Amino acid sequence: MGMNELIGISRLFGGDPEFVLGGGGNTSWKDATTLYIKASGAALGTIDESGFVALDLAAVRAVLQRDFPLDSAAREAQALSALLAARLPGQTMRPSVETILHALFPYVYIVHTHPALVNGLLCSVDGPGRAAELFGDRALWIPYTTPGYVLSRTLKDAFDRFAAAGRSVPQIVLLQNHGIFVAAETTAEIEKIYDSVFSTIRAAFGAAGGKAPDFSAVGAGAAADATGDEPEGRALAEAILRQAPGSSLRFVSNAATGVFLASPEAFVPLAGAFTPDHIVYSGAKPLSLSHEANRHAGDAPATRLGPAWKAFVKSEGFAPRIVAAEGLGIYAVGASAKMADLALALFLDAVKIAQYSSAFGGYRHMALSDVEFIKKWEVEQYRSSIASQ
Ligand SMILES: [Zn+2]
Incomplete structure (x- = not known):
C-alpha cells in the first residue's frame, strides 16, 4: 500500500x-x-x-x-x-x-x-x-x-x-x-x-473489420531521424530548415502514414486536433502539402513550402510543427531534438487515433472554439513560465 x-x-x-x-x-x-x-x-x-x-x-x-x-x-x-x-x-x-x-x-x-x-x-x-x-x-x-x-x-x-x-x-x-x-x-x-x-x-x-495501424517502415529515409532520401524529400527538408533555421527535424514514412498521405481527401482525418495534448506538442493542425496544390502552383514541394509556410503562420498564429507532404512523408519540426521527437510522437498517435476511430463511425476532432481556447491557454502558460524564470 x-x-x-x-x-x-x-x-x-x-x-x-x-x-x-x-x-x-x-x-x-x-x-x-x-x-x-x-x-x-x-x-x-x-x-x-x-x-x-x-x-x-x-x-x-x-x-x-x-x-x-x-x-x-x-x-x-x-x-x-x-x-x-x-x-x-x-x-x-x-x-x-x-x-x-x-x-x-x-x-x-x-x-x-x-x-x-x-x-x-x-x-x-x-x-x-x-x-x-x-x-x-x-x-x-x-x-x-x-x-x-x-x-x-x-x-x-x-x-x-x-x-x-x-x-x-x-x-x-x-x-x-x-x-x-x-x-x-x-x-x-x-x-x-x-x-x-x-x-x-x-x-x-x-469486429468492425478494423486493421491495426502498420508502422513498419517503407521506402528509403524511413529512419526516425532521416530527412528523406529521395532528392525531392531532401529538398523539402532543406526548405523547411530555411523557414525554421536552427530547428531539429524528424522524418517518417511508413504504411500507416502512407494511407493518409495518399490524397487530400485521405488526409482530412489528420487535418484537425484530437485532444489538447496533440495541440500542445504537434500544433493545432499540420501544414499539409498536397500534389493538387503542387500541380496548381506548378512547383515541387520544396518550392511550394515557403509561401505555404507563411500563409500557415498568418492564418494559424504559430509555425508548423508538422509538415505532411503527400506521397513523401511526415516532417516534424522542433526547437530542440526533444521537441521534434515529441511533435512526431503525438502526430503518429493521431494517425493511430484516426485509424481506430474508423471502427466507431469515423473520427471526431475537437471543436474549433475548443482548439482556440487551448491555443490561447498555451500562450498564457508559456508567458507565465517565462515570467517565473
Ligand atoms: Zn489528461
Missing part, C-alpha cells in the same frame, strides 16, 4: 508508449487526509517519490466550493493559487493540472492516461453510444470539457448525481477528445480494469 505501490503503477503505465507519451498522464494515491499526485512536468516512466506532490485532500476538494471569476484566465489563475495553497508545508512543486479530478474520485489509486486505442473511441462520431454499449454502467462518459477548473466542476456535478442516487461512482471515466481515468482501491485492480478496457475496445475494433 501507499507510495511504493504508486511508484510501481506509475512506472508500469508511464514506461509503455501505448499509454503515455511525453509528459502526459498522471497518477495519484490518497489516504484519509493526504493526496499524493504527480508533479506537473514529471515523467511517469522514471518517477520516484520526489516526483509527487503531497496536498491536503480536504483543501483540494474545497477549491470547488469557492466562487471564481467567469473570465477563464483569471479563474484558472485563482484556482491554481488555491491549489498551490493546499500543498502540505514544505512542498514546492506544482501539482498536475488534473489534481482536483484526482481528489474527487472516492478511490485510493487513480491512473489517468491518453492511450491511442481508447482515444480511437473517445475521438469518434459514435463514441458516446458505443461506449455505453461496450461498458454500460461501468464507465461514465464526459462530453468534451476544457481541462482545468471547468472539467473538475463538471466531474464533481456528475459524481454528486451518483451520490444523490445512492450509487457508487464508476471506476472508469471516459473524457471525450481527451483520455481515460481508472480508479480503484488497489493497483492490481487498476491493471485489471485497464486490461478489460483495452481488450473490449480491441475486440470491438476487430
